[in-house]
Amino acid sequence: MGTAGSAMECLKCHTPLPDGSKFCYACGADVTGGGTMRSDSSGTEGLMQKLQRLVEGKYKVERLLGKGGMGAVFLAHDLTLEREVAIKVLPPDISMDAQIVKRFQQEAKTAAKLDHTNIIPIYRVESDGGLNYFVMKYIAGTSLEDVLDQKQQLTIDYIQRVLWEAACALGHAHQRGVVHRDVKPANIMFDHDGRVMLTDFGISKALQAASGFTGTGMIIGTPHYMAPEQAKGGVVDGRADQYSLAVVGYRMITGELPYTGDSVHTILYKHIFEEMPRISAKRELVPEFLSLAIGRAMSKEPDQRFATMEEFATAVWPEQPVTAPKPGEKTKGRRLPPAPARTATADAPTEVTTAPTTPIPRAGMAIPAAQRERSPLGMVIGALVVVALGAGGYLALGRKPAAPPPAPQASQPPAPPPVAVVHDTVRVAATPPPAPARRQSAPPAAPAAQGFITVNSEPPGTVFIDGRDVGSVPVIEEPVSVGRHTIRVERPGFKTKTETIDVPANNPVRRRYVLDPEG
Template sequence: MNCYRCATPIPEKARYCFACGADVSGDTAQGMHPLQRDPELEAKLAEEVEGEFVVERLLGRGGMAVVFLARDLQLDRKVAIKVLPPELTYGQGLIERFKREARTAATLDHPHIVPIYRIPKSGKLFWFAMKYIVGESLADVLEREKSLTADRSATILPQVADALEFAHQHAIIHRDVKPANVMIDSRGWVTVTDFGIAKAVGLQSLTSSEAMVGTPYYMSPEQCAGKKTLTGASDQYSLGVMAYQMLSGQLPFTGVATVDIIKQHCFDPPPPLDVLRPGLPQGLVKVVERGLAKVPEDRFASVTEFAAAFSAAAGAGATAPPIVRKPAPPRPRAAAPPRRARRSILLGTLGGLATIGLVGALVWVWKGTAVSVAHLPAPSSAQVDSAAATPTPGSDSAATQQLDAQPAATLTPPPAAATPVETTRTLKSAPQPARLTPREARLFLRGVSEGATVTLDGRQVRDSVLLLRAGRHEVTVTKPGFAPWADTLWADAGDQLARWAVSLPVAPARVAVPESALRAQVPPPESVLRIQVQPPARIAIDKVDFGEQRTLVHTVAGGASHLISIVPVRAGYARKDTTVTPRPGDTVTVRIRLEGSP
C-alpha cells in the first residue's frame, strides 16, 4: 500500500503517512482518496437497503469503513451511508466501536456535529446513514492551499471548538481531532465528523488495555502517555495542532516512526510559529503556544475559551491571557539600618571597590610581566588555535561564564602566583555551555529519520537542535536509499530558525523493456457484470459455474463477448442463455427472469 500523495510505502492498516503526513484512513474524508471500487460490497449494500435507499456511488474508503452516496427514497434527499466491510466484522472490538460511533453522534444534537439519520436494528451488514455534506474536508483545503490566513483560521476554529465543547458538556471526548475529520461546505459551515474512537468519561474502554488511540500527529502528551482519564484539554491540544498547521502550513512535530512523534509531543517545544510565518501578531502566537502546553492545567479552561482568545488575537492582535500560576510568597524585607550603620556600610563598600581595583591593577602588571619573560617557549600552532577559540581569563565572555557559575555575591580572587607553564595551560579549550548566548542562533531541524546522518559545516552532529554562530552555514542530511538533502542558511545573533529535512526515496533504476513486452504485460481493461436472477438459479459465465445465487457480481474483460448461462434448480423452469459485450470500465446489470418450461 502506497501513500496517494507521495507514493511512500506505508503499512496496510496505517491511518496516516509518516513521510508527508497525509491522512490515509479515509474513514470520513469524502472524495479525498483515490477510489477503489468494490462492486461486491456495493451490491450487498444495495440489497440490504433496498426499499429505503438507492446506492449511487462510492465516496471514500479506508482501513475501517467505506462511505457510499445514496438517495433516501422516502424523503428524496442525498445521504452518506457508512458501512463496515464484512471482512472486518470478525473482530468484536471493531463492531462495537462502529456501533458506538453511530450512537455517540446520534446523541449529540448540535449544528456543527454530523447528524445520524438511520441506524438499522439488524441485517447482514453493519451500516448507518448520516448527512451528506457537499463540500470538502479541511485536510483537502490545506493540501491545496498549504496554509490559511489568520482571519480565515479564526472563522473555522470557533465552529470546531463549539462542537467539541458541546461534546465535552455531555462527557464525551473526541480523541481524534484532525483536519480530515472537519468538513467545510460551500458556505463555510463547519461540521465535525468521525466519533469512532470518542469515549465517554467513565465508560470502559473497548481495548484490552488503555492503548494509544488517535492520530499521532495530533495527539496530546497525556494521550501519547496512554493515560486512562482524558479531559477536554486533550481535544484542545489537538485543536492547537490544527491551528498551528493552518497558520504555518506545517505540523509542529514530524517523524518517520510513531515513537519519534510521541517523544516530541511529550518533551520538545514546537518550532517558533513566528519564524515559520513572520508577521503574525505576537498575541496570536502566544495563544497557540498556550493551547500546545505540555501540561493540561497550563492550557485554557475550555476549547471555546481557546477559540475566543484565538479570534480576538487574530482580529485585533490582542495579547494572550497569561497562564495563572500561584504567586510565590513575598520575601521578608529587612528593616532599614540606622543612619550611622548606613555610613559604615557605604565606607566599607568604597573600601572594597578600591581593594578590587588595586588587585586588578596588580594582575594586569603580573600578566604583562609573565608575557615578557625571555625564556617563555613559543606556543605551538595547536595552542594558538585553541587560544583563538577560547576566551582568555581577562576577556568579557570568560568573566561572564565565571560569574554565571558562581553566586552573584561571591568574587573569586586571582591566584597569588602563576608560572608561564600555567599560563600556557589556560589556552586549553573549555567546554562551552549548551544554552543559547546572545552571540548565537538556534536551529530546529525537523523530519530527520532514524539512521540519517546530519552534518553542519562538514562536521557530523547528533542533536536536532543546533546552536549556530552568526554567519553562513551549510546543513546536509544523508541516508542510504534516499536522496540527500542540503540547505544553506544565514544566521544572525539571537535568531530562532527552523528547517524541515525532506528526503525522497531514490527510485530504482529502470530496466529497458521492449514495447511488445509492455503490451503483453498490460492487462485488458476490465468491466463489471451484475447478474440478478429470479427465482434463484445456478449462474455460469463463460462456462464457469458460480453455483446457485440470486445476485452475482463478477469482473470480466472489457470489450469482449461473454456467455451467461442460467440453469434452474427448481422444477418447471427452462434454462436461459444470453451473451453480453460490456465496454471497458462499464458496469452492466443483467436481470433475468426464468420462465416456465413448455
C-alpha cells in the first residue's frame, strides 16, 4: 500500500484512494492490510511469534508466504514428520465465542476430509490462543494467476487440461457436500509436475462460521468470478463453483475477464444482468464445443448450467469423459483404461495415463491438437437478483511471480516466493434474499398488483423511495405498489439525484444514476 501525504494507492490496480480507505472502489481490493493484522512488518512479525508459541514443539514457523485481508500464510516445518507445511492463519479479530468456534471447526473439518489428487489437503484445523488456523500441504509451485499475468495466449490443450482437472476436483468436493465458493486463478495452483492443485476448499464457509454470520448474511467471494446467486446472498451450491470456473476458462481463452467495472457494485451488477461477451469476438479458432461449454456454465440461472462438474469436465474435454460415481461406489485410485472413449471417475482425475500423457504444458507452449467436432450445447442466460452489499477481504496462498507451470523436471527447485498480498476476494454483507422464484413461473393471482424498482449509482449512494430509506446501492427489485414513486439518491459530498417515475405491474423499472460532486 503506497501513501503520499493523505493519499493511498491500491496495490492491485494502483488506483489513487482517499486516506483511510478500507477497500479499493475500482477493484474491490482490501487495502486495510487485514483488519487487526497490520500491513507493516512489525504486525506480521508479532502474528508470526504468536503462532510459533501456539505450535511450539509441533512446527517451526519459518517465514511469511503471503498475506491478505482475511489472513496470512506461513511456511513451517513439521517437526514430527519432517516435512514443509503451510499454515493459514485467519484474522485475529475473528470472534472466539464458543459456539462460533464450534461452527468454524465443523466447517473446516468437513473440508479437511477431502482426499483428492487435485486438492491441496488440510492436515490440521485449530482454534487456540485467539487464533483460528489451518495446517495444509505446502505447494512450492506457481498459480494460474501467475500464468495469466504473463499475458501470453494459452493453447487450447492447456486450457482444456486445466479446466478438466479443476472440474474433477470440484466434482469430488461437491459429491461430499463441500462447495468451494471462491474459485479463481489464484486458488488454482500447479505443483512441480504441472498438476492442478486447488486450494482454500471450504475456507470461505468456515470463515463465515468464524465470523458469526449465517449463510445468507455474508457472502465471501471474488467479484470478478462470483456467480449471480452468490452475489445476491442466496443459497449457494456446486453450480456456483461451476460458474466461477467457467469465468476462469473465459479469461484463459480470451485473456480478458468477461465483466469489469470501476467498482464492486458495477461488476456484480453485470454478472447478474448482462450477457456474456461472445468468445468468438475475442479470439478466433476456438472450438465451438469449448465456447458453448463455457457459455452454458456461465448461465445466469443455475438450473441452466450443467447438472454436475463431471458433465462440465466432459464438455470442455470430450475425449476424456467423466461421470460422477454412483452412491456407495468406491472408485478411489481407479485409473482410466487405455481406450480414451471409456469413462473415468472424478475421484482419480490426475491418475489418467491415457492421451495426452504429457504434463500440463508451459503457458503458450504449442501442443498439436486434432480438430474436434462435437454437437453444440445450448446456452441459456437467465436473470437473477443482486442484494445490497459492502466489501471486505480474504486470503489466497502467496504466489511467486513470473513462473508458469513447469515441466516435470525436479532438478530445478523453485526460488523462495516473495511476500504476496492477495486483493481480489471480498466479503459482502447481504440483506435477506428476496422472495424466491418470483420470476420462475406465473404465480397465482395476488390480492394486489405489485411493481419493482432497481437502482444503482456511481459512486455508490443511499437510495430513498418515497422518502423511505431502502439502503445502499445496488437496490434490486425493491417491491412497491403500482403507480407513481419518487427515487432519491444521496451521498455526502455529491449532489442529490431525484426522479419521479411510473411503475407498472410486474415489469421492473431500472435506473442508474451518475452523482455529480458538489461545488
